Amino acid sequence: MTKSIICNSNLGRGARIAVIALAVAVCVLNALAQLSDQDQVRQEQMRLYAEVRREHPVPKDAKKLALLFSFPQEEELRKDAGLWGARYMTIDGTGDLFISDSRAHRILMFDSSGRFIRSIGKKGQAPGEFLFPRGIAHDGKGLIVNDTGNHRLQFFDSNGGFLSSFAVYKTYYEIAASEDGKIYAAPIRTEEADPLVDVFDRRGKIVLSFGTAKKFTKWQQLNWIRIASNARNVFVVYQSLPIFQVYSKSGALLVEANFGRGFMKDQEKMNISRDSAKAASQTAFISIVQDLKQYRGNAFVLVGHPRTEILEFDDKGRLIQAWWAERTYDSIVESFSFYSGFRKPRFYFLQLNPENLVRAFEEVRQELR
Amino acid sequence: MIRRSASGAKLEGSNLRSYIFLALVLLSLLTLLLKRADSPSDGTRETSTSTLLPDFSATDLNGKTIKDEDFSSHYVFVEFLDPNDDNDAELLRAVASAWKTHSLAVMGIIRGTWTPTRDGRVNSEHTIIIPDGAQQLSSAFNVPMNLSAFLLYDDDGKLIIRGNTYEGYEKRIKIELARALIGRRFVVADIAREGSRLNDMPWLGQLQDLMNPRDKDYYLFALFTSLCASCQEGAIITDLNNIYLAKRPYLEVLSIVYSKHLGVDDLGSLREQARMPYPVVPANLELSEKWASQIELYNSNMLNNILILVDREGWILKVHDATCRCYNEFMNMVRSMEPKTNQR
Numbered sequence: 001m002t003k004s005i006i007c008n009s010n011l012g013r014g015a016r017i018a019v020i021a022l023a024v025a026v027c028v029l030n031a032l033a034q035l036s037d038q039d040q041v042r043q044e045q046m047r048l049y050a051e052v053r054r055e056h057p058v059p060k061d062a063k064k065l066a067l068l069f070s071f072p073q074e075e076e077l078r079k080d081a082g083l084w085g086a087r088y089m090t091i092d093g094t095g096d097l098f099i100s101d102s103r104a105h106r107i108l109m110f111d112s113s114g115r116f117i118r119s120i121g122k123k124g125q126a127p128g129e130f131l132f133p134r135g136i137a138h139d140g141k142g143l144i145v146n147d148t149g150n151h152r153l154q155f156f157d158s159n160g161g162f163l164s165s166f167a168v169y170k171t172y173y174e175i176a177a178s179e180d181g182k183i184y185a186a187p188i189r190t191e192e193a194d195p196l197v198d199v200f201d202r203r204g205k206i207v208l209s210f211g212t213a214k215k216f217t218k219w220q221q222l223n224w225i226r227i228a229s230n231a232r233n234v235f236v237v238y239q240s241l242p243i244f245q246v247y248s249k250s251g252a253l254l255v256e257a258n259f260g261r262g263f264m265k266d267q268e269k270m271n272i273s274r275d276s277a278k279a280a281s282q283t284a285f286i287s288i289v290q291d292l293k294q295y296r297g298n299a300f301v302l303v304g305h306p307r308t309e310i311l312e313f314d315d316k317g318r319l320i321q322a323w324w325a326e327r328t329y330d331s332i333v334e335s336f337s338f339y340s341g342f343r344k345p346r347f348y349f350l351q352l353n354p355e356n357l358v359r360a361f362e363e364v365r366q367e368l369r
Numbered sequence: 370m371i372r373r374s375a376s377g378a379k380l381e382g383s384n385l386r387s388y389i390f391l392a393l394v395l396l397s398l399l400t401l402l403l404k405r406a407d408s409p410s411d412g413t414r415e416t417s418t419s420t421l422l423p424d425f426s427a428t429d430l431n432g433k434t435i436k437d438e439d440f441s442s443h444y445v446f447v448e449f450l451d452p453n454d455d456n457d458a459e460l461l462r463a464v465a466s467a468w469k470t471h472s473l474a475v476m477g478i479i480r481g482t483w484t485p486t487r488d489g490r491v492n493s494e495h496t497i498i499i500p501d502g503a504q505q506l507s508s509a510f511n512v513p514m515n516l517s518a519f520l521l522y523d524d525d526g527k528l529i530i531r532g533n534t535y536e537g538y539e540k541r542i543k544i545e546l547a548r549a550l551i552g553r554r555f556v557v558a559d560i561a562r563e564g565s566r567l568n569d570m571p572w573l574g575q576l577q578d579l580m581n582p583r584d585k586d587y588y589l590f591a592l593f594t595s596l597c598a599s600c601q602e603g604a605i606i607t608d609l610n611n612i613y614l615a616k617r618p619y620l621e622v623l624s625i626v627y628s629k630h631l632g633v634d635d636l637g638s639l640r641e642q643a644r645m646p647y648p649v650v651p652a653n654l655e656l657s658e659k660w661a662s663q664i665e666l667y668n669s670n671m672l673n674n675i676l677i678l679v680d681r682e683g684w685i686l687k688v689h690d691a692t693c694r695c696y697n698e699f700m701n702m703v704r705s706m707e708p709k710t711n712q713r
Contacts, residue, residue, distance in 0.1 A: 203638070
């Protein structure tokens with residue numbers, strides 16, 4: 001209409017044509033401007049993200065992490081050590097990192113300085129081969145890989161040599177291992193009453209199942225968990241709720257703590273409100289927690305928004321300390337590992353977006369925020 | 370004329386309305402066109418593709434000009450691929466190698482920059498490689514620039530299937546190519562035919578052995594290629610467990626797994642994890658060979674979850690397979706079976 005009003009004036013024939021042409025040109029320019037909508041959306045996302053960060057500053061006692069380096073670098077890429085869809089990682093006692101690349105059907109091994117060591121396995125069904133490997137764990141003696149597509153767990157020595165495997169009936173994503181030889185796995189639950197965690201011995205026998213899912217309408221999605229275990233306890237966090245649990249090795253729930261604060265609380269409320277939503281657009285839940293690991297007897301929880309944060313909890317559910325690192329609005333950190341073999345503790349963040357790579361961070365002295 | 374001169378430079382009402390109308394039409398048209406052009410090219414929406422092999426002309430690795438008319442009366446498999454991605458490269462290799470003796474043209478259109486030393490592994494004498502072709506051809510095939518995708522056209526140039534290369538060769542491409550190029554379509558009757566007897570099909574001899582001593586009226590066999598709780602077989606196994614636990618004295622439940630990757634230990638472990646109270650045995654040589662011959666053309670999903678209901682004399686009463694959409698009918702029949710008391 002705005003353009004038509006421009007046309008509504010007392011002009012000669014030529015001028016009328018000129019006005020129409022002008023109106024059309026304005027329409028064209030206007031419409032062409034829509035092409036940059038994606039840029040505008042991006043800018044809007046960045047603005048909102050900056051706003052969220054302003055509203056939710058870093059907790060006072062959190063330690064800042066600074067980027068040291070990232071990998072694989074060009075040299076590694078030339079050795080075909082690129083990451084294609086890596087979402088899980090683990091670390092051994094010497095600082096060697098093992099990354100499960102589901103999309104490339106292999107495990108990549110890097111040393112603590114990001115140098116490529118070797119690739120383990122390839123796509124296939126034979127022993128030592130993988131089909132969409134996901135969760136990965138190191139139990140101090142060797143590597144355990146959840147070979148999801150082949151429905152089995154495979155065992156390797158620390159150099160990637162195949163040792164054994166056993167078949168699994170349920171579908172598991174996340175696995176954890178402890179030095180007592182037990183493997184903890186969180187299944188895709190097919191019944192509402194199914195337990196949260198299955199415990200396997202090394203021969204594939206389920207020796208224990210435990211954990212009661214939270215009561216929700218969408219009982220599967222809101223009960224996705226991540227697990228970690230040490231010699232005494234099993235730690236559980238819910239991905240869409242800021243809930244941390246400590247179980248005994250016999251499966252008794254010892255501690256439950258809600259560690260939500262600030263932005264996490266908002267996300268939790270949104271997820272719970274979506275539990276009763278029927279619209280398809282509101283059935284997706286926000287991942288509050290990205291990963292959980294155990295180091296030095298404590299649980300390390302990776303939180304993705306609005307910054308990359310690591311929260312360390314003891315087995316009483318108390319927050320011991322926190323670290324944080326800057327992230328861009330579009331970065332997605334899926335997993336992490338912690339290594340204390342250097343002078344300063346080092347974190348390795350496995351980033352899926354915008355590039356699939358590992359970024360190594362180190363604690364820095366930081367007073368001002 | 371009089372009206373125009375009388376009005377001078379004035380726009381009269383009817384003319385004005387026409388101009389407004391024209392401007393609005395143009396505006397709507399442009400908005401519509403630009404909306405289409407603005408659709409995201411990141412593969413998050415369903416790919417919109419042309420349904421016919423488009424007119425195109427491109428230069429292959431050897432400098433030869435490739436045109437759509439070169440493929441007349443050929444089936445054509447087109448893949449937009451990142452050759453450095455193992456899944457993409459493997460798909461192209463698998464199609465080219467499996468159907469190299471058939472009337473199938475395989476064309477790989479390279480996304481990104483072609484690097485002969487790195488990307489040479491996707492090349493073969495049965496494949497036409499269009500290096501650096503995605504920029505030029507993605508709009509002709511209507512495939513988003515940054516998407517690894519495949520398209521399969523029939524010998525009339527009509528699109529049969531399309532998809533993301535991520536789904537791989539086994540899921541649909543293998544089956545569609547078997548149907549298109551050699552006229553093979555999976556029918557469960559090739560394995561077990563309703564109305565026949567087990568001894569008409571030598572590969573089902575294992576089933577007859579498992580029926581001994583034939584002290585039941587009916588035998589329900591479940592043939593699996595895998596055992597997975599969250600897959601279709603998980604639901605079937607739950608139902609079979611319930612049927613078994615209902616302890617119908619006239620019905621026996623037995624399960625056979627044909628997989629070359631599951632050993633006896635694996636089966637024992639799976640049986641325990643799935644809480645299957647009835648026997649779970651690996652397929653014998655004959656059944657495994659039959660399965661291997663079928664898997665050449667079809668995929669293991671199609672050969673999975675085959676249920677066969679047999680009576681004591683070995684007559685096959687009912688067969689279910691993953692493609693028949695008759696699961697409820699099959700299970701209702703099983704649940705409604707009654708003992709053949711008059712025959713005892």
